[in-house]
Amino acid sequence: MKNRSQKSEVRSQNVKATPENKSALLILISAPSGGGKTTLCQLLLKARPEMTRAITCTTRPPRPGEKDSVDYHFLQAGDFLKRVQAGNFLEHATVYGNSYGLLKSELLGKLRQGKDVLLNVDVQGAATIREKAESEPELMRALVTIFLTPTTLAEIEVRLKRRGADAEPVIQKRLAVAKQEIAQWKNFDYLLISTSKQEDLRRTLAIVEAEKMRVARSQPLEF
Numbered sequence: 102m103k104n105r106s107q108k109s110e111v112r113s114q115n116v117k118a119t120p121e122n123k124s125a126l127l128i129l130i131s132a133p134s135g136g137g138k139t140t141l142c143q144l145l146l147k148a149r150p151e152m153t154r155a156i157t158c159t160t161r162p163p164r165p166g167e168k169d170s171v172d173y174h175f176l177q178a179g180d181f182l183k184r185v186q187a188g189n190f191l192e193h194a195t196v197y198g199n200s201y202g203l204l205k206s207e208l209l210g211k212l213r214q215g216k217d218v219l220l221n222v223d224v225q226g227a228a229t230i231r232e233k234a235e236s237e238p239e240l241m242r243a244l245v246t247i248f249l250t251p252t253t254l255a256e257i258e259v260r261l262k263r264r265g266a267d268a269e270p271v272i273q274k275r276l277a278v279a280k281q282e283i284a285q286w287k288n289f290d291y292l293l294i295s296t297s298k299q300e301d302l303r304r305t306l307a308i309v310e311a312e313k314m315r316v317a318r319s320q321p322l323e324f
Contacts, residue, residue: 124318125212127243128152128309129220131227133279135260136249137295142221144302149309152217155207158184161199174204191240192222192229203230205237212243217309224248224282231288245312247305248289254280 132138158174160181169175181200193202211218234240261272286292
């Protein structure tokens with residue numbers, strides 16, 4: 102696993118990006134269950150309307166009101182499998198009998214248009230994306246990973262109970278998983294200790310702005 106300085110070296114020395122896409126970012130936000138990443142992503146998209154979220158492929162049928170290529174790319178199981186076999190997905194998994202996958206072309210297409218792309222993924226998915234990006238220079242150059250977490254497991258438990266969506270045994274199982282997920286924070290570029298929604302957003306926006314100003318992403322100055 103490359104550390105931050107090694108990643109910057111790869112981005113600046115090995116990647117030749119066009120002026121149109123050089124500053125585009127692939128912002129990946131991950132968190133333990135109950136960590137607040139979905140809320141943060143929603144706020145970030147509102148604060149930066151020029152940023153776009155990555156659209157995931159799925160084999161599950163559309164729910165009422167969902168639109169193809171807006172909410173998800175809805176695929177038949179056979180089509181999904183063909184894409185898996187062709188290596189089209191950066192990351193894919195099967196959850197409760199339905200398959201989900203993130204197309205490399207989905208990300209590269211938007212990045213090449215100069216669009217910042219937002220990814221909301223769990224810790225396991227983040228690990229897979231980091232690994233696959235190692236062999237995709239454009240993705241590696243653009244990728245910025247942020248790990249969001251409350252200060253304690255007790256706070257995560259409060260948030261999970263506040264949702265009112267899970268029974269106590271399920272909450273305890275989620276907490277056990279969350280403890281393992283939090284241990285992965287060192288594998289991310291940034292650690293964001295959650296406080297309030299607005300403060301989490303403010304610091305995330307600061308990260309985005311700082312990454313935009315990296316020399317490796319900047320255009321040559323002409324005088």
